Amino acid sequence: MSLQLKKCPGKDRGSNMLHELSHTAIPTFDKAYGEAALKSVSPDDRLVNVENYELFAHDAEAGCADINDWPS
Numbered sequence: 001m002s003l004q005l006k007k008c009p010g011k012d013r014g015s016n017m018l019h020e021l022s023h024t025a026i027p028t029f030d031k032a033y034g035e036a037a038l039k040s041v042s043p044d045d046r047l048v049n050v051e052n053y054e055l056f057a058h059d060a061e062a063g064c065a066d067i068n069d070w071p072s
């Protein structure tokens with residue numbers, strides 16, 4: 001059995017809804033936006049950065065991954 005991953009589609013309204021709801025439910029903060037910017041966020045800030053949760057949920061739901069971001 002091999003793992004088949006596809007390229008991630010763009011974010012959608014569900015992603016935006018999760019983003020806004022997480023600000024009140026957890027709460028989370030806007031430390032950085034976009035996958036490229038997330039690489040510069042400290043480990044402590046990643047725990048409260050809403051974009052980390054938003055992109056994880058989006059990619060998990062879509063069954064996709066950006067293989068360029070995988071560690072070598």
Ligand SMILES: [Zn+2]
Nearest residue numbers: 019023030050
């Ligand atoms: Zn926000």
